[in-house]
Amino acid sequence: MYKILLRQDLVPGIHLFKVAAPAVAKKAQPGQFVVVRIDEKGERIPLTIADWDEGGGSVTIVFMEVGTTTARLALLEAGDAIADFVGPLGLPAHIEKFGTVVCVAGGVGAAPIAPIARALKSAGNKIISILGARSQDLLFWEDKLRSVSDQLIVTTDDGTYGRQGVVTEPLKELLESSEKVDRVIAIGPSIMMKFCAKTTEPFGVKTIVSLNPIMVDGTGMCGCCRVSVGGVTKFACVDGPDFDGHQVDWDLLFARQRIYLDEEKCSFEQWQRSIRLEESST
Amino acid sequence: MAKLNLNRVEMPRQDPKVRGKNFNEVALGYSLKQAKEEASRCILCPRRGCVEGCPVEIDIPGFIKAIGDGDMPEAVRILKSKNSLPGICGRVCPQETQCEATCSLAKKGAPIAIGRLERFVADWERANMPSSSSPPAQPTPNAKQVAVVGSGPAGLTVAADLANLGHSVTIFEALHVAGGVLMYGIPEFRLPKEIVQAEVDYVASLGVKIELDSVVGKIVTVDEVLNNGYQAVFLGTGAGLPMFMNIPGENLNGIYSANEFLTRVNLMKAYCFPEYDTPVKVGRRVAVIGGGNVAMDSARCALRLGADEVYIVYRRSEVEMPARREEVENAKEEGIQFKLLTNPKQFLGDEQNWVVGAECYEMELGEPDDSGRRRPVVKPGSEFTMDVDEVVVALGTRPNPLVASTTAGLETTRWGTVVADEETGKTVKDKVWAGGDIVTGAATVISAMGAGKHAAADIDEYLRG
Numbered sequence: 001m002y003k004i005l006l007r008q009d010l011v012p013g014i015h016l017f018k019v020a021a022p023a024v025a026k027k028a029q030p031g032q033f034v035v036v037r038i039d040e041k042g043e044r045i046p047l048t049i050a051d052w053d054e055g056g057g058s059v060t061i062v063f064m065e066v067g068t069t070t071a072r073l074a075l076l077e078a079g080d081a082i083a084d085f086v087g088p089l090g091l092p093a094h095i096e097k098f099g100t101v102v103c104v105a106g107g108v109g110a111a112p113i114a115p116i117a118r119a120l121k122s123a124g125n126k127i128i129s130i131l132g133a134r135s136q137d138l139l140f141w142e143d144k145l146r147s148v149s150d151q152l153i154v155t156t157d158d159g160t161y162g163r164q165g166v167v168t169e170p171l172k173e174l175l176e177s178s179e180k181v182d183r184v185i186a187i188g189p190s191i192m193m194k195f196c197a198k199t200t201e202p203f204g205v206k207t208i209v210s211l212n213p214i215m216v217d218g219t220g221m222c223g224c225c226r227v228s229v230g231g232v233t234k235f236a237c238v239d240g241p242d243f244d245g246h247q248v249d250w251d252l253l254f255a256r257q258r259i260y261l262d263e264e265k266c267s268f269e270q271w272q273r274s275i276r277l278e279e280s281s282t
Numbered sequence: 283m284a285k286l287n288l289n290r291v292e293m294p295r296q297d298p299k300v301r302g303k304n305f306n307e308v309a310l311g312y313s314l315k316q317a318k319e320e321a322s323r324c325i326l327c328p329r330r331g332c333v334e335g336c337p338v339e340i341d342i343p344g345f346i347k348a349i350g351d352g353d354m355p356e357a358v359r360i361l362k363s364k365n366s367l368p369g370i371c372g373r374v375c376p377q378e379t380q381c382e383a384t385c386s387l388a389k390k391g392a393p394i395a396i397g398r399l400e401r402f403v404a405d406w407e408r409a410n411m412p413s414s415s416s417p418p419a420q421p422t423p424n425a426k427q428v429a430v431v432g433s434g435p436a437g438l439t440v441a442a443d444l445a446n447l448g449h450s451v452t453i454f455e456a457l458h459v460a461g462g463v464l465m466y467g468i469p470e471f472r473l474p475k476e477i478v479q480a481e482v483d484y485v486a487s488l489g490v491k492i493e494l495d496s497v498v499g500k501i502v503t504v505d506e507v508l509n510n511g512y513q514a515v516f517l518g519t520g521a522g523l524p525m526f527m528n529i530p531g532e533n534l535n536g537i538y539s540a541n542e543f544l545t546r547v548n549l550m551k552a553y554c555f556p557e558y559d560t561p562v563k564v565g566r567r568v569a570v571i572g573g574g575n576v577a578m579d580s581a582r583c584a585l586r587l588g589a590d591e592v593y594i595v596y597r598r599s600e601v602e603m604p605a606r607r608e609e610v611e612n613a614k615e616e617g618i619q620f621k622l623l624t625n626p627k628q629f630l631g632d633e634q635n636w637v638v639g640a641e642c643y644e645m646e647l648g649e650p651d652d653s654g655r656r657r658p659v660v661k662p663g664s665e666f667t668m669d670v671d672e673v674v675v676a677l678g679t680r681p682n683p684l685v686a687s688t689t690a691g692l693e694t695t696r697w698g699t700v701v702a703d704e705e706t707g708k709t710v711k712d713k714v715w716a717g718g719d720i721v722t723g724a725a726t727v728i729s730a731m732g733a734g735k736h737a738a739a740d741i742d743e744y745l746r747g
Contacts, residue, residue, distance in 0.1 A: 023501050037458055043550060043559040044458075068559055084458040086495040216550065216560075219456050219497055220682050221466075221522040222542035226533055233526065233533060238684070252533055255635030259535045263561035270556045 001081035005058055010140040013065045014108055015074055016050070022057030024087045030115040031093030031210065031242055034061065035218040037084035038072055045069050046215045046237070048112035048187075049088060059087070062111030068267045089218045090241050094208070097124040099182035102174055103149070104130045104167050104196050106188025110141045112210060113187045118148040120185075126150050128179070130170050132188070136161035167192060168199045175203045183208070186245060190253055197245030209245040211236045213256055228252050288391025291320040293398050298615040302585050305470045305553050308612060309373070309401075317402040321349040323387065324394050331384035332396060337732030338439075340364045342381055342396055349399060358407045361400065366442035366485055367435065367731065369408065369477045370464055372401025375728040376606050408480055425450040426745040429512040431498045431685060434462025435727045436518035436718030438485050439734030440741070445488035447742045452512075454496040457549065462520055463719075464727070466549035467541070469579050471586070472609075475548070499684035504714065514713050514741045517700060518734065521679040521719035527571070531629030532675070536563055536637040540572070540580045540676035547583045565672025567591045569640050571626060572676035573603040578610060580674040581618045592618050593668065597625035597645050597658040623647070625658065627665060629673060640668045681720045689714075699723055707737030715741055 006018035024034065033048045051060040065071045076082070093116045101120050105113040110131055121127050129149040133139040134157045146152045153170045154162030163170065167188075175181055184207040186196035193209040200207040213225040213236050220238035227236050228249035234240060294310040295301075301308050312320065324346045332342040341360050348357035361368050377397035385393030426449050430437045433455040441451045459465050461478045486492055498504065504515055524539035526532050538546075543562065546552040550560035568584040570577050573596035581592045594613065596603060599622050603610060614620070623645040630639035644664035647656035681698045691711040693701040700716045702709045707717040717733030719725055 023496075027501055041551075041558045084495050086456070086458070086497060088500055089497065216542060216545055217457065219500075219522075219684060221524070222545050223524045223526070223539040224542045228533060233528075252635070255535055256533070258634075259563070260561050263555065263563075267556045267559060267561065 001083060002085040003081045004076055004078050007076070007078045010062065011138050014062065014138070014140065015065075016060060016062045016111075017073075017076070018053075018058045018060050019082065019085055020057055021059045021085050021087075024059050024085065025052045025054050025057050028052040028059060028088040029092035030095065030119045031112070032088035032090050033218070033241060034059065034085055034087030035089060035215065036061070036069075036073070036082055036086075038069065038076075039083045042072070042083065043069055044084070044086075044216055044218065046089070046212070046218055046241075048210065048212075048241075049115070050111035051115055059085070062108060064108040067264050068271045071268070072271065086218065090237060091239070093119070093185070093210075093242055095119045095123050100126040100128065100180060101183045101185060102128045102130065102171060102181050103145075104132075104171055104184065104186040104188070104192075105145070106132045106167055106186075106192040107134070107138065109186075109188030109192075109210075110139075110145060113185065114141060114144050114148065116185060116187075117145060121148045125182075128174060128181075129153070130155065130167045132156070132167035132192070134158065166195075168195050171196060172199050175200060175205060181205050184245075185209075190250070190257065193245060194248075194250040197248065197250075201246050207245040208242050209248065210241045211243055211248065211253060212241065213253060214259065227256075286325070286387075286390070287323050288387070290323070290392040290395045290398075291316045293395070298617070301471065302582075302616040305586055307474050308471050311405055312398055312402045314406075317349055317399060318352065320395050320399060321346045324350070325386065327386045329386055331386060332381040332394070335381040335384035337380065337728050338364050338735050340381075340400075345403060346394065346396070346399055349403065354403070354406050355411065357403045358411065361403050362407075365400075365731070366488075367438060367481045368400050369404035369481055370435070370473060371728055371731070372397050372399075372404055373473050373477075374464075374468060374726075375400075376726055378607065380728065404477075408477070426513045427452070427511055428514045428516065428741060428745070429454060429507045430516045430518060431504070432456075432462055432518040432520055432718075432720075433460035433482070433492060434464060434518055434520050434718060434730065436520075436720075436730035436734040436737075437462065437516065438482065439731040440516045440518065440715075440717070440738045441490045442485045442488055443735060443738035444741060445485070445490045447738070449742070449745060450489070452491040452493060454493050454498050454502070454507075456495075456497040458494055459549070460492050460494065462518075463522075466545045467576065467579070469544065469548055469583050470553075471582065472579065497684065499688040504685065504689040508713055513745060514715065516707070516734075516737055516741065517685055517709075517714065517716040517720055518718045518730070519682060519685050519720050520730075521724040522682040523680045523698070524675070525677050525680060526675055527626065527677060529626060529628050531631055531637065534629055534631040534637040535635050536565065536671060537629060537673040537675065538563075540570075540576045540674050541679065543580055543674045544576070544583065547587070553583075553587060562587065563672055564588050565670070567593075567668075567670045568672040568674065569593045569595050569621075569626075569668060569670040570674045570676055571595050572678070573598065573605055574676065574678070575605045575609055576678075577674075577676035578605045578613045578618075580676050581613055582616060584672070584674065585616055585618065589672070593621050593670070594618055595621045595624050595626065595640070595642065595668075597623065598655060599623055599647060602655045621668070623658065625660070630667065637671060637673055638669065640670050640673060641665055642668060679719075679724050681723070685720075697723055705736060706740035707733055708740060
């Protein structure tokens with residue numbers, strides 16, 4: 001069992017857990033993920049590592065409530081424990097001195113991009129970060145990203161904070177400006193990553209995206225997470241999760257992410273019923 | 283002397299019509315009376331061909347005689363002195379090509395049903411002997427430390443043997459339960475997980491530590507293990523990487539590798555969805571590509587999940603099928619349909635990316651290939667389309683490269699298997715042994731256990747040396 005040392009509610013529906021996992025903390029690198037299983041009946045889901053503390057023996061994950069597992073996870077408090085916490089999995093993000101790197105984070109993507117931006121900054125890159133959310137009340141880690149960026153641009157879809165619009169707009173302006181952009185990293189909802197890649201493609205700027213297909217084991221055993229990159233089938237869990245966004249078959253990714261929509265709905269409804277039963281009986 | 287009975291005692295099984303709708307075990311096992319009757323057929327011949335045919339050299343006539351004498355604790359003792367996983371072996375070993383093939387009775391009639399008797403002894407022990415009756419061995423005070431990577435049949439065997447020899451053993455397992463393919467691959471109806479867990483618990487009771495959720499190559503490397511005080515490492519990581527056909531349409535929704543399909547169903551208990559959180563798609567018309575045991579397991583799982591029609595699509599004919607005869611018969615009895623001499627050309631999808639068909643070639647058999655089996659050849663112009671809404675690709679597996687690729691100094695083949703001495707399992711890397719599917723490519727549970735036994739003996743000799 002892996003104990004939750006700290007819980008923080010970052011914004012509505014997005015939570016941070018610091019989990020005791022010393023051996024994982026010792027090996028974690030930016031861009032890697034863990035597979036989490038809450039309990040005996042739980043499914044295995046991948047969550048990107050948001051931070052780690054080797055000395056304190058902990059790993060930080062940030063997750064958004066999107067289905068049964070994340071909603072169940074959100075009910076846990078500091079002091080509770082998670083049955084399984086496996087990692088660090090996947091290949092680490094490619095860190096070297098590229099020059100100027102634009103880090104684009106959408107929504108919950110702010111969490112996994114933070115350690116990557118930090119490592120790229122340490123490697124001597126100029127970091128321009130673009131942080132986007134639907135609305136001001138869904139923005140988090142602005143300060144954290146600012147501290148590892150030379151410049152930070154914040155956007156909200158509804159204009160309640162920062163600049164109104166989506167992340168691809170400032171991204172395009174940067175590419176058109178006198179700034180020589182050497183690399184773009186985009187992490188967030190798949191549709192955002194796709195449009196970031198589409199934005200940078202005409203400029204020929206290498207764009208790395210962190211794919212989030214459905215996974216089971218996370219070690220290359222099942223092939224559930226297969227994606228097509230440059231016409232070749234890859235397993236995101238062991239060959240990724242980072243890939244060249246210009247080479248990704250986005251439609252395939254979107255289609256495969258929808259495989260279990262019906263079952264996810266059924267599972268969520270059943271879980272909500274069970275919660276209501278529990279509440280009414282107490 | 284009584285006349286030799288050339289027919290074995292049948293083992294009761296669930297009716298095919300009933301069992302096709304549940305995940306309970308198909309074979310129900312002998313009663314004590316049936317076991318004694320079957321045991322009485324053994325002529326205790328001096329040739330002992332069965333022992334020679336057994337990869338772990340169980341004293342088979344010895345435990346059969348004990349059953350006949352009604353001395354079950356003695357039968358348990360004899361069996362377990364060579365085999366720590368008898369409940370598993372009695373169910374999934376291909377006895378028909380091993381101990382039973384070399385039985386003296388096989389020349390005249392049905393060989394002794396050794397597998398059924400082995401299973402009977404293991405089940406009898408679980409039901410009648412509390413676990414404390416097998417005294418746990420404790421590591422000796424200055425025990426050497428051995429790390430075992432992977433808790434499948436090879437790893438469990440190495441660990442049990444070395445613990446029995448007084449060494450201190452730790453198993454590192456990537457998944458959240460121990461047992462490897464016995465847990466994620468072989469279905470409940472053929473090998474109940476409760477039995478696997480009981481035998482894993484037995485290995486743990488010998489003093490073996492099992493570290494779950496530990497992906498060697500990620501959380502720790504083999505070299506780090508060796509630097510952390512372990513004097514020897516055994517790699518038993520199996521063949522866990524699924525192979526696909528690399529034909530168009532293979533990434534359509536509804537197309538699974540057998541590994542994914544079986545992992546969802548067995549390890550994650552998707553057949554209990556939504557009580558368990560992991561789902562699996564339930565197809566109406568399911569095609570399973572392949573002719574091995576894994577293909578049979580997948581087909582029979584699909585049927586039990588509720589599919590209307592399940593097809594085995596295999597490119598050769600039935601004689602070339604690598605699956606155990608018994609499993610093919612079980613599948614047929616349950617209503618699995620066999621599309622032989624058939625091979626997919628591509629999978630067809632709808633606009634939502636869901637598989638709706640498999641375009642296949644008819645095949646014919648040509649000259650024998652490297653495997654000695656006649657090579658399947660495409661019949662030109664024979665394409666036809668099968669309407670299917672789910673496909674399971676069961677074409678074999680290769681070793682997962684995670685360990686080999688993070689361990690300097692190991693030698694691997696172009697199939698990704700680790701090179702190790704056939705007799706001892708020793709790799710070219712100092713202090714590292716390997717055995718089971720990671721060395722041979724996908725094979726059987728018992729051959730992995732045999733490799734584990736030999737490696738354990740060699741590791742013990744090395745540690746004492």
